[in-house]
Amino acid sequence: MDWGAIFSNAAVELISPTTAAYALAALGLAVHFGYTGLLNFGQAGFMALGAYGYAISILTFGFPVWGAFLVGVGASVVFALILGIPTLRLRADYLAIVTIAAAEIVRLLFTTNTFASVTGSANGLSGYKNEFAALNPLAEGSYGFGPFENNAYDTWLRIVAWSIVILAALLVWQVMRSPWGRVIKGIREDEDAVRALGKNVYAYKMQSLIFGGVLGTIAGMIFALPRAVVPSNYQTTLTFFIYAILLLGGAATVLGPIIGSMIFWVLLSFFSGFVARAVEAGWLPFMTAIQGGQLRFILVGVAIMLIVIFRPQGIFGNKKELAFVR
């Protein structure tokens, strides 16, 4: 049993760009679900729009990085408006069903063969990294130490990704302390009371949906940079994983989504590494290597159930500020 490899593989996940992307997407979901009480099950759709908006702008239209970034953000604002207009006046579970349906529509539109020349259909898109790599101020060579040692591009990607996460976290923290944030939290606690105070609840909800959605979109771009954009990555399961992270950390917190994402990915990587090697070593004779890989998804599902039942406020949450809408 190579414990060193298992631990160092798990440690890599601590600051990997994927962890940052999930943390940012979970932060967006915290704005929706934790602070406003909006049950958005379409975060995968926002992420897909970010990833595809960025990739298509660069590959098909030859935009610079900032242009591609703005296209992705613009697409997600439009998406949030389309989602919000029919559903934000309705009960929470309607938003859940519509957002999950809309995210699937987005994924199916990116998967279909009809637009294959632009979207690459099921094979997705790749080869959009050069523009981002060209901005890299770091010289060639390797940076960091131990499991955190990376080449110049990967280090640059990590610096950018985590800077964005930290900036977004500071922004969410400040915004939620502002008068706007107090109204938002008021809507979560009692929508009618806020309406009675003369606030336009619908407009506030829409602003929150757009704000969290844009965070999700930027997360989608970070998620796309270390890999190719493939539509099957943006299935409903992605949203559920982000919910798992959010619930683990605490829904109505700023640090929760970030620490939650780190814990989630380190544990997941450790668990997969351990099971894979245990199967190899013959410790688990009733299991094949493929089955070992599926075990972690079962575990995520069970973890979601247990957290919601036994610690609904998550690790950092405050039980008084319980984020569940009634």
Added chain:
Amino acid sequence: MQPTHTAQRYIPRMLAILFVTLLAAFTMATFSVSSAHADEVGTEYDFTLSGNVKFNGEALDGVAIAVDGNGYTADTVTDAEGKWAIGVPEKGTYEVTLDEETLPKGVVVAKGGNVIDTEFGLTDRKSVNFFLGEGTRNTVSFFDQFVNRFVNGLNFGLLLALAAIGVSLIFGTTGLSNFAHAEMITFGALMTLVFSVNLGLPIWLAILIAIALSGMLGYGLDAVLWKPLRRKGVAVIPLMIVSIGLSLALRYLYQYFFGGSTSQLPGAGMTDIKFGPISLSPIDMASMGISVVVLLGVAYFLLRTRIGKATRAVSDNPSLASASGIDVDGVIRIVWVVGAALAGLSGVLWAYFRPGVSWDMGFQMLLLVFAAVTLGGLGTAFGALIGSIVVGLFVELSTLWIPSDMKYVGALVVLILVLLFRPQGILGRKERIG
């Protein structure tokens, strides 16, 4: 979906009845000549690309297929059954070309082009299928297509309704949007597969056992999970997230035990029988018959029996029902058992409709079930029935205008549009949406 069957089911059936006999005669004629063709090349290699070239269910013989990739090229022609297979030395990406010149007159590759890039998955075999259509689209009888799709859509809508009524009743009585319903659907199909294929029981018995086990699963879930949570006073939204966790855990548990492949139930590949423009397999007809009978049974249960009336009362207003002496917990238990059994049956029929049993089949259908329930009005059983039929028809009929890989998009767009203009759904009442 199994590619071969997709091709068969969704190839535009454009020939008028008159031509069917002619085509049959033509195929009979080629049958006798064709046996000399070499249909399989490269048999010395471990990995195989294969396919089946058919148009309107008729095998096309002598169609040239070429494979190119990884520095290897080979070509072959289809045999009398329309089949071809080419062995290749290694896994990887290959370009498969169908020579359109060799297709019979009037037949062309309809979608996706005659060149397909394909890549091996986990298995050593990879099937490659071309979508054929009539060359001259102007001669299409739109009406015939419409009628055929309409009947298929009705079949799909009826099997959706079986699942949707369960979702709707559970929502009505407990307020839970049950995401794990998808796994209850899959459960019925998987159990049928286990008892019919693995244990060799006759299919009717296997289906009955699967439905009974599904009902027991519903009972078990309610007793072990949902009832204690209701007792604990957990709110509706956390319950919904618990059902998502349960759905995720069960889905991957199925994959853990059954693997990622698609298996067929006995009798899945039966040939279609044509009634004028409509072509249906005996299974399709049985499926529609069973759905209609079961749905009538559920309607009788809800409208005429004491427990059914109690169910509707709880669905309307749980506290008032409880105050009038109705055993709310008992009703909810019955709803879970009935809902799960209906979901199991729906899964079996869905396995024949798609066709194939796989670990995530229920999840593929779940959003359409939710769309149907929302369309009909959350919490109303008959609304769910109407919503399902609308969704089923819409999914099938929309393929007349939009590519079939986008047919679910249409149904989901309709869901959003309905919420925009009539948020309470077709049969829902306004105060429900609060």
